Amino acid sequence: MGTNRSAITxxxxxxxxxxxxxxxxxxxxxxxxxRDPAVASAVLSLWLLLALFVIYPLAMLxxxxxxxxxxxxxxxxxxxxxxxxQMRAFWNSLLLGSLVGIVGTFLGFLFAFTxxxxxxxxxxxxxxxxxxxxxxxxxxxxxxxxxxxSFGPRxxxxxxxxxxxxxxxxxxxxxxxxxxVTYFPIAYLTLRPILAAIDSNIEGMALSLxxxxxxxxxxxxxxxxxxxxxxxxxxxxAASLADFATPLILAGNSFPVLPTQAFLQITGLFDLRGGxxxxxxxxxxxxxxxxxxxxxxxxxxxxxxxxxxxxxTPFVSVSPGARNALLLACALITxxxxxxxxxxLYASVVVALGANHAFTLQxxxxxxxxxxxxxxxxxxxxxxxxxxxxxxxxxxxYLVAKKxxxxxxxxxxxxxxxxxxxxxxxxxxxxxxxxxRPFVLTGTALIIVACYIFRYGPTGIRAxxxxxxxxxxxxxxxxxxxxxxxxxxxxxxxxxxxxxxxxAGLGVVFIRxxxxxxATIFLVSISWTLITVKILENIxxxxxxxxxxFSVLVVAIVFVVIAIIGRLLKLFRAPGAVxxxxxxxx
Amino acid sequence: MIVIHCFVQPIARAAAFAMLLALxxxxxxxxxxxxAADTINAYSIWPENWARPMFEEFEKATGIKVNFVRxxxxxxxxxxxxxxxxxxxxxxxxxxxxxxxxxxxEGVFEPYKPPSFAKLPARFRHPDGQWIAIADDPLxxxxxxxxxxxxxxxxxxxxxxxxxxxxxxMLQMADARTSGTAxxxxxxxxxxxxxxxxxxxxxxxxxxxxxxxYTKSGGGGTLPVGLGxxxxxxxxIVDALxxxxxxYEVTISFPKxxxxxxxxxxxxxxxxxxxxxxxxxxxxxxxxxxxxxxxKYKINFVPAHPDVALDPVLAGVLKxxxxxxxxxxxxxxxRKRIVERWVAEVLNP
Numbered sequence: 034m035g036t037n038r039s040a041i042t043x044x045x046x047x048x049x050x051x052x053x054x055x056x057x058x059x060x061x062x063x064x065x066x067x068r069d070p071a072v073a074s075a076v077l078s079l080w081l082l083l084a085l086f087v088i089y090p091l092a093m094l095x096x097x098x099x100x101x102x103x104x105x106x107x108x109x110x111x112x113x114x115x116x117x118x119q120m121r122a123f124w125n126s127l128l129l130g131s132l133v134g135i136v137g138t139f140l141g142f143l144f145a146f147t148x149x150x151x152x153x154x155x156x157x158x159x160x161x162x163x164x165x166x167x168x169x170x171x172x173x174x175x176x177x178x179x180x181x182x183s184f185g186p187r188x189x190x191x192x193x194x195x196x197x198x199x200x201x202x203x204x205x206x207x208x209x210x211x212x213x214v215t216y217f218p219i220a221y222l223t224l225r226p227i228l229a230a231i232d233s234n235i236e237g238m239a240l241s242l243x244x245x246x247x248x249x250x251x252x253x254x255x256x257x258x259x260x261x262x263x264x265x266x267x268x269x270x271a272a273s274l275a276d277f278a279t280p281l282i283l284a285g286n287s288f289p290v291l292p293t294q295a296f297l298q299i300t301g302l303f304d305l306r307g308g309x310x311x312x313x314x315x316x317x318x319x320x321x322x323x324x325x326x327x328x329x330x331x332x333x334x335x336x337x338x339x340x341x342x343x344x345x346t347p348f349v350s351v352s353p354g355a356r357n358a359l360l361l362a363c364a365l366i367t368x369x370x371x372x373x374x375x376x377x378l379y380a381s382v383v384v385a386l387g388a389n390h391a392f393t394l395q396x397x398x399x400x401x402x403x404x405x406x407x408x409x410x411x412x413x414x415x416x417x418x419x420x421x422x423x424x425x426x427x428x429x430x431y432l433v434a435k436k437x438x439x440x441x442x443x444x445x446x447x448x449x450x451x452x453x454x455x456x457x458x459x460x461x462x463x464x465x466x467x468x469x470r471p472f473v474l475t476g477t478a479l480i481i482v483a484c485y486i487f488r489y490g491p492t493g494i495r496a497x498x499x500x501x502x503x504x505x506x507x508x509x510x511x512x513x514x515x516x517x518x519x520x521x522x523x524x525x526x527x528x529x530x531x532x533x534x535x536x537a538g539l540g541v542v543f544i545r546x547x548x549x550x551x552a553t554i555f556l557v558s559i560s561w562t563l564i565t566v567k568i569l570e571n572i573x574x575x576x577x578x579x580x581x582x583f584s585v586l587v588v589a590i591v592f593v594v595i596a597i598i599g600r601l602l603k604l605f606r607a608p609g610a611v612x613x614x615x616x617x618x619x
Numbered sequence: 620m621i622v623i624h625c626f627v628q629p630i631a632r633a634a635a636f637a638m639l640l641a642l643x644x645x646x647x648x649x650x651x652x653x654x655a656a657d658t659i660n661a662y663s664i665w666p667e668n669w670a671r672p673m674f675e676e677f678e679k680a681t682g683i684k685v686n687f688v689r690x691x692x693x694x695x696x697x698x699x700x701x702x703x704x705x706x707x708x709x710x711x712x713x714x715x716x717x718x719x720x721x722x723x724x725e726g727v728f729e730p731y732k733p734p735s736f737a738k739l740p741a742r743f744r745h746p747d748g749q750w751i752a753i754a755d756d757p758l759x760x761x762x763x764x765x766x767x768x769x770x771x772x773x774x775x776x777x778x779x780x781x782x783x784x785x786x787x788x789m790l791q792m793a794d795a796r797t798s799g800t801a802x803x804x805x806x807x808x809x810x811x812x813x814x815x816x817x818x819x820x821x822x823x824x825x826x827x828x829x830x831x832x833y834t835k836s837g838g839g840g841t842l843p844v845g846l847g848x849x850x851x852x853x854x855x856i857v858d859a860l861x862x863x864x865x866x867y868e869v870t871i872s873f874p875k876x877x878x879x880x881x882x883x884x885x886x887x888x889x890x891x892x893x894x895x896x897x898x899x900x901x902x903x904x905x906x907x908x909x910x911x912x913x914x915k916y917k918i919n920f921v922p923a924h925p926d927v928a929l930d931p932v933l934a935g936v937l938k939x940x941x942x943x944x945x946x947x948x949x950x951x952x953x954r955k956r957i958v959e960r961w962v963a964e965v966l967n968p
Contacts, residue, residue, distance in 0.1 A: 118967040181848075201788055203832055286794075286833050286966060297796045297835075300694040305701065388846060388867060403667065468701060476707045559660045559688050559707050570689060573835045574666050575842035 076438050079429055083447050085472070086487045090462035091450065097309045097465050113310045122289040123314055126274060129208060129290060130318070133273035134266040136213040140366060141220020141265055142258070147359040148221075149228035150351050164367045167374055168215040170591040172548050172565050172584045173278035174572055176211045179373040180283060182386060189376075203285025211279050214370060216272045220265035227261040228254075246352055267326045274319055275455035277551045282572065291315045292457040292551065299461065299555070309465060312458040323453035374588075381581035396578035404583065407567040412590075414478055414561065415546035418485040419539050425486055426493015426538030427531060433494070434501040445494070451484075452491035456551025459488055464555045476558040484552050489545040493538015500534045533602055540598045547587050659896045660707060661687040662695045664714030664799065665883075666838065669857075672916045677903055683896050691836045692718040692799030699727050699888060706890045709897035712904070715799040715881035717806070719750035720951025722886070729887040731898055735905040735924055742944050743882050743923045750884040753904045754913070754920035757880035757942050758800070758807060761859040762851035763844050764868040774872035775851060778811060778822065786829040789850035791840030793833060794966070795958045799881070800837025802954060804853050805961060806945045807879035814949075816957075823965045833966065845869055855881075860919040860936070877941040882923060 098109050113119045144165065148158060168176060183190045184202045191202075231254065239249045277292035284290055291311055299308035351359065380386040384393050400408070432438070433445045451459050463484055467474035474480040512526050550565040557566045564583055571580035663670040667689050674685035690698060692714040699711055699722060711719070711728075722728060723745070732748035743752035760775045767774060770785040781790065793801035805823070812819040831849055834840050838858035843849040845867030859871050885904050887897050903909055910922035914930040921929060921937075929937075 118963070121967070201831065281835070286830075289967065297794070300691075300697055300797060385865065388865075403671065464701070469704060473705055475702065475705065557688075559662070559686060562688060570667075573691070573839055574689075575839060576668075577842075 072432065072436055072438065075428065076432060076436075076444075079432070079444065080440075083444065083487075086483045087447055087450050089472075090459070090466035093466040094309055094313070094458070094462040097306055098313045109306055109310045110313065113307070113314055118289070119291075119294065119311060119314070122291045122294045122311075125205075125288055126291040126315070127318060129205065129212070129280075129288075130270040130273040132205075132209050133212045133216060134270040136209065137217040137269040138220045138262055138265045140213060140217035141222075141224050141269075142262065143359065144217070144221045144363055144366075145224035145228050147356075147363050148225055151356050151359055153360075161363060161367060164370050165218045165221055166595075167370055167588070169218045170544055170548065170588060170595065171215075171374075172568055172587045173276070173550050174282055174568055174580070175377055175584050175588075176215050176373055177279050177282035178380070178572065178577065178580065178584075179376045180207050180211050182376060182380070183373075201285075203283060203287070205284075205288045208280050208283045208288065208290075211283055212273050212276060214366075214373070215276075215279065216269050219268050219272060223265045223268060224258065224261050227258055231257050246355070264326060267322050271319065271322050271326075271453070271455075274315065274322070275457070275551060277455075277457055277554075278569070281569075292455055295457050295461065296554065299464075305461075305465065309461055312455075312461050315455055316458055319454055319458070323449070327449075377581050378585055380577055381585050384578070386577060386581075393578075396582040399576075399579045400582045400586065404564075404567055404579065407562045407564050407583075408586070410478075410561050411547060411564045414481050414485070414563070415543050417478070418482045418489075418546050419543040421482070422486045422490040422542030423493055423535050423539030425490040427497045427535045429490075430494040430497025430534060431501065431531075434498045445498075448487075448494055449491050451488045456488070456549065456553075459484065460552035460555035463552070475556070476560055478561045481553055481556050481561060481563070484556060485542055485546045485549070488552060489542045489549075490538060492541040493534055496534035496537040497531065500530050536598050536601055540595065543594055544591050547591055657682055657896065658684045658686055659709045659893045659900060661685050661710040661712045661900070662698060662708050663687045663689045663712045664692045664695050664718070665689070665712065669916070669918045670713065672918075673904070673909055673912065676909065676912055677900060680903065680908065681899055683899060685900065687712070691797045692802075693797040696722050700725050703727055703889075706888050706892070709888055709891035709893045710900055711884075711886050711888060712900075713753070713883050713885070715756070715803050715945070716745075716750055716752060716884040716947045717802060717881065717945060717950035717954060718799050719745070719884045719886050720947045721954050723749045723951065727889055729889040729891065729894065731887045731901060733898070733902045733905045735902075738925060739905070739923060740925070742947070745947075750886040751901065751905045752882035752923040753885050753910065754883040754923050755880055756855045756857055756883055756920055757937065757940065758804060758853055758878045759856045759859050759940075760851060760872045760874065760878075761841065761844055761854050761862065762870050762872065763847045763849070764870055765847055766850035767870065770850070774870040776872055776875055778808070778874045778876055780874075781829065781851070782825055786850055788829065788831045790826070790830045791832050791834055791843050791849040791852045792830060792854075793837045793839060794835055795833075795961045797835050798837045798839075800853075800855055800858075801833070802950070802958065803855075803879050803881040803945055805957060806950050807877075809957070810879060810943060810945070811874075811876040816960075820960065820964055823961070827965055842867075856921075856933075856936070857919045860933070861917075864917060871936060873940040873942075875941065877943050879945045880921075880942045881945050882947070883920065 099105060099107065101108065144161065147153070148161065153161075181202055184207060235257075236249050236253055239253050240246070244252070275292065277296055280288070280290045280293045281296070284293065291314065295308045295311035295315070298304050298311055376386075381396050382392055382394065383390045384395070429444070429448055433441055433448075463480060464475070466472065467480050474483075508526055512521070517525065548565060550563070550569065553563055554566055554569070557563055564587055568580045568583045571577070571583065661674075665673075670687060670689065674687060678684050695711060695714065696718050699706075699708070702708075703725070711722075719728070728749045730745075730748040731751075732744075733751060736744055736748060736751065739752065743755070745751065760781070762772075762774050766772075766789065772783070772785055775781050792804060795801040795805055805819075808822055809816065809819045812822065832840070832843075837855060838861075840849060840852040841854055841858045841862040844852050845862045845865070856871070859869070863869055863871070885901050887894065887901060891897050905924065907922075907924050907927045910920075910924050910927045913920050913922060913927075919930070919933050921933065
């Protein structure tokens with residue numbers, strides 16, 4: 034019954050997916066809207082929202098850079114491009130991004146390979162996963178603070194331990210180190226499923242044909258991972274390009290980078306136009322990376338969930354010696370991460386790290402009195418953004434994956450823009466667009482909520498699209514063929530496959546709402562402030578105790594929420610690995 | 620496939636409407652927490668640990684609650700200017716008056732002369748009441764005792780002492796793009812060089828290799844100096860004495876050529892939503908009612924009001940110091956140009 038009605042009232046899904054938007058007459062569109070008002074109204078509302086919160090701010094940013102008193106001019110842009118110092122910041126940003134990409138991908142591969150091929154006991158895997166997640170869910174300054182305390186001129190490691198005097202912590206080295214440690218988990222989470230999905234039969238066959246383990250690794254395993262490596266590199270490059278917090282603390286004055294320069298240009302020199310021009314320059318590499326990632330790398334591999342699993346031959350792909358070496362390397366890096374966070378925890382419970390190490394809970398008292406407003410505001414904003422972001426993700430993802438309508442592809446592309454651009458650009462664009470008529474939103478919670486939904490909701494969109502595309506028709510057909518009703522099929526087969534995307538989207542929006550700063554630093558106001566901004570304030574005022582206490586609080590809240598989401602995913606018997614990857618990979 | 624349509628479609632429709640509805644509800648600024656009638660909003664340039672006790676005393680005295688956010692002076696002024704058409708706060712509180720002077724040309728302040736106006740010396744008030752001073756804050760040199768001992772140095776007593784090779788990469792001071800402390804410092808260098816800009820910039824360029832880091836906020840280098848991460852720096856006395864009070868072993872000294880002192884101001888924002896209450900805060904802050912409380916909270920500002928006696932400890936520190944005021948008009952008129960030159964020639968040579 035359902036099948037017949039559906040076939041009559043709406044275009045079939047197969048034609049919907051392959052049918053292009055081109056060549057549909059307005060009359061046909063009108064007819065379709067009459068037939069399917071729900072989809073039409075959903076599409077229309079989404080376009081309105083995208084126009085207001087993605088296209089309009091970006092257009093206003095461009096206008097601010099390129100239009101002066103009504104006439105088109107490139108003077109503002111030229112001032113940046115011809116400025117030696119700003120261009121140095123530009124090249125520094127690219128250099129830092131590339132190095133973070135290389136180092137981070139290497140570390141990520143090391144961990145992913147060890148996890149996938151090292152035959153680790155379960156508890157060890159869990160331990161590594163937890164340690165690796167820490168940097169991803171932490172507020173942005175945590176590794177930077179730990180770096181200064183460890184490697185500064187009076188650092189715990191450089192001075193106290195090694196006795197080096199006058200070591201300069203500020204510069205490329207420490208920024209690179211800090212960013213690599215913070216972002217390599219993205220590479221790990223990108224590469225692990227790829228390595229796990231490589232059919233070990235292939236490796237086993239190569240081995241039995243007489244190839245050495247190294248040769249198998251070099252000629253079979255590595256080539257199969259190359260698209261994944263490229264993807265990881267681009268993701269890390271983009272993450273570094275967008276990171277404004279780490280360089281602000283660690284880059285010092287000898288290694289200026291663009292996001293930090295744009296921030297200082299606006300907050301310090303009252304130069305919105307100059308800041309806009311700087312962020313416009315940053316736009317170019319960010320877009321190139323986004324397009325490369327989207328149209329080149331992501332086409333090279335596809336992991337699908339089907340009902341048919343291939344039998345895996347258990348085989349030993351690394352020798353015991355290599356396995357121990359890999360384990361040792363991973364353990365060392367994990368130890369560094371654990372040390373950083375232990376230091377952070379320690380800093381939050383002593384009077385003044387480095388000077389007075391008496392135990393105190395004073396910093397926690399401070400954040401729950403003076404800082405209470407920031408905590409409350411952050412939780413309210415994250416609480417509002419979370420369900421809306423989750424809904425936005427599955428709604429747009431569902432429409433894009435399963436419906437045909439005019440501009441379907443462009444809708445998906447537009448929805449990804451705020452996600453792909455560095456936060457500095459998005460923040461400045463929002464600041465410019467929503468400070469004046471007709472949309473005066475500065476000072477409201479909405480501007481921050483909208484920023485989070487449209488910037489971090491796309492993870493939910495991607496997860497929804499990926500999951501809907503992965504649902505092999507045979508799964509549902511098999512279920513029905515075995516006698517299950519359509520209700521049972523939906524509940525047992527379809528819903529579990531879409532729900533992870535909902536929770537993934539929701540989880541990312543919440544986590545980022547708790548930890549992001551690069552965009553929202555421009556959007557906080559007298560009425561609405563955020564924990565991360567408070568942390569930055571504390572760091573610049575050198576109240577490191579409260580900064581550490583705030584960070585510990587954020588990590589704790591985020592971990593609780595992740596645990597709840599993980600539980601929910603289990604409850605729905607979902608392929609958790611896929612979902613959790615998209616939660617944190619974004 | 621089709622099964623999904625039947626179930627997800629209503630969900631999708633509901634979701635779309637829920638989102639629109641929620642966003643529509645958020646739209647008016649009414650989402651901001653509703654404040655009681657007797658609340659005003661302020662940007663504070665003073666750090667929270669000094670602003671908060673002052674505002675709490677004000678609330679005790681008048682029943683008016685001050686809702687505030689702290690920004691560096693550059694950030695605060697940038698915000699006030701950006702919000703000119705839609706002011707978010709009633710009062711700009713604290714910070715060197717040259718920051719305020721830079722805002723006058725932008726027309727962001729509402730002139731107001733509180734009762735204390737007539738009593739204040741000329742340098743503590745803008746003739747039209749665009750701003751009024753609530754405190755005076757001299758710059759000082761602050762050095763780490765252990766660093767001085769390790770390098771066999773005396774506490775710096777001249778601007779040229781800071782050029783010594785021993786300080787290489789060991790000074791921290793503020794970044795002029797965000798910090799009023801830095802701007803006051805640069806104008807101090809200009810004054811001791813007779814406002815000869817080239818001479819002053821030569822000095823700053825010579826000092827550059829000794830500077831480990833230019834910090835975002837004025838007090839940003841105090842803890843590193845306290846901890847010995849840096850050897851010395853130039854800070855406002857209020858930050859320096861605070862560092863000493865926290866137990867760090869540091870020495871405060873003054874250059875024999877003299878060093879600038881900056882008045883700290885307060886101003887009413889043009890178009891403020893609560894001008895009457897804002898004026899009450901200005902009345903209170905510019906009077907002994909507030910400035911008499913500095914000592915109680917160990918806030919080492921020099922009171923601007925002549926009726927408030929200087930704390931004896933602070934007087935002792937300042938005894939032999941040669942101080943000169945920074946000319947707010949000269950500084951305000953040249954600030955942007957000088958800061959830009961500093962960025963181009965000193966920060967990024």
